[in-house]
Amino acid sequence: MTRRRAWRRLVLLAASWCIPSGCVYYNGVYNAEKSAKRGDSKLRRNEDDGAREDFRLSAAHAESVLVRHPTSQWVARSLYLAGRGAALAGECETGRARLQAFLANPEAQAIDRQRAVIAIAACHLRSSDAPRARVLLDSLLPGITDAEVRRQARLWAARTALTVGDLAATDQYLGDQDSGLLPWEIASSALGQRDFVRAESILVQRGRAGDFREDVVRAINDFGNGNRLDGAERIVKAYDNARVREVNRGRLQYALGDQLLRGGRDSLARLYFARVTTLITRDTLLRREVVARTAYLELRRAQSMQTADSVLTRVDSSAWSTVFGRQMSEQLLLMRLLLGRDDPSGASAFLAGEVVRDSLRAVPLAAALFSGMARQNPQSLFAPFAWYAASVLVPDSADRWRQRIPVEYPASAVAARLRGEDVTEAPDFTNAPQLLKLRWGEAVRVWSDSVRKLRTRAAPRNP
Numbered sequence: 001m002t003r004r005r006a007w008r009r010l011v012l013l014a015a016s017w018c019i020p021s022g023c024v025y026y027n028g029v030y031n032a033e034k035s036a037k038r039g040d041s042k043l044r045r046n047e048d049d050g051a052r053e054d055f056r057l058s059a060a061h062a063e064s065v066l067v068r069h070p071t072s073q074w075v076a077r078s079l080y081l082a083g084r085g086a087a088l089a090g091e092c093e094t095g096r097a098r099l100q101a102f103l104a105n106p107e108a109q110a111i112d113r114q115r116a117v118i119a120i121a122a123c124h125l126r127s128s129d130a131p132r133a134r135v136l137l138d139s140l141l142p143g144i145t146d147a148e149v150r151r152q153a154r155l156w157a158a159r160t161a162l163t164v165g166d167l168a169a170t171d172q173y174l175g176d177q178d179s180g181l182l183p184w185e186i187a188s189s190a191l192g193q194r195d196f197v198r199a200e201s202i203l204v205q206r207g208r209a210g211d212f213r214e215d216v217v218r219a220i221n222d223f224g225n226g227n228r229l230d231g232a233e234r235i236v237k238a239y240d241n242a243r244v245r246e247v248n249r250g251r252l253q254y255a256l257g258d259q260l261l262r263g264g265r266d267s268l269a270r271l272y273f274a275r276v277t278t279l280i281t282r283d284t285l286l287r288r289e290v291v292a293r294t295a296y297l298e299l300r301r302a303q304s305m306q307t308a309d310s311v312l313t314r315v316d317s318s319a320w321s322t323v324f325g326r327q328m329s330e331q332l333l334l335m336r337l338l339l340g341r342d343d344p345s346g347a348s349a350f351l352a353g354e355v356v357r358d359s360l361r362a363v364p365l366a367a368a369l370f371s372g373m374a375r376q377n378p379q380s381l382f383a384p385f386a387w388y389a390a391s392v393l394v395p396d397s398a399d400r401w402r403q404r405i406p407v408e409y410p411a412s413a414v415a416a417r418l419r420g421e422d423v424t425e426a427p428d429f430t431n432a433p434q435l436l437k438l439r440w441g442e443a444v445r446v447w448s449d450s451v452r453k454l455r456t457r458a459a460p461r462n463p
Contacts, residue, residue: 028061
């Protein structure tokens, strides 16, 4: 019993010493410092997003000291850690208040004061007050001697200049240092301003350095949407020459191929899709997307339904489960429903040609459907419309097909248009659109019901 009482007194004595002094440090400040160091280490590697969680934890540990021990000797240090951690984690309202309280202490070390000001400037920038942030950083930069602190100040100053569109000042702030992070921000800003030349220059440099990020995939899509496919191709080639990881090269080549397909440059798109299959071995979803798009490219070259059917039967069934594959199969279903309808007027067959032309953008096949419909049903109200639609798609046969219209269908609205006359006097000017609308509504009702059933079957079931 005596020995047990002695041990209890020793524990109580240690606890009474720990609470007012060392434990405040070890339970709060030490952990806050440790998290802040991890965050600073990531900042040195330009991993700003990854550093956010470390600074958030640093702020939380420091706040615990301020709440539980508001009069301890660690208050000033805790204000700094809590404020800087919150500011760099994006919690600017709390961060600014703590840092202002810290800066009011004249005994604070110079390097900590500088880091605090940088954090406040970062918050001003995030609050859309770039001019104020820039003034703070400009006044701070001349007095900074620590290399890493100076780099961070220059980086944030460059961001403030970038925000207001002062790209020349952005370059001056950045100087000859390779921040690793800022070039992506500059490229993103340039793309936002549709300055594709500047964006391409930066992304090609990143590609030659082998610096791959998700941003470059999005940039390829932006270049495609801006009809700058040649620039997108140069960016992809820079990464290809740098021999970055095959999976990343495959993703870039796929993105470029998709944009080339959308831009109507089918031959090049086919080439890049073929390269993707050699680079991607484990990403089965991406491989299925490539198969679906390659089939679509082959479909766009088909000049008859027989050729189209031959292309489609060779497609792996898994490719139809992709988003692109489902969209294509649904348009093909609509085309087949229209072609299969018993419609002596020819309206449904004419609509099938329009679906192939406008939705599938398969020009040779659409021309074949239009001309085939006119040949098979020459007495149809839509025969002159079909000949004219085919002539627009096939310039080589345009004159020959158009010459038939005034001769064989002189009373049609199309013939009146070719003669330069008033088309509203033609009897089919009103009748044809009304019949097309009727047949379209009938077909779409059946098609919508079929598509709904197919989508229900394809939807994943809950366990």
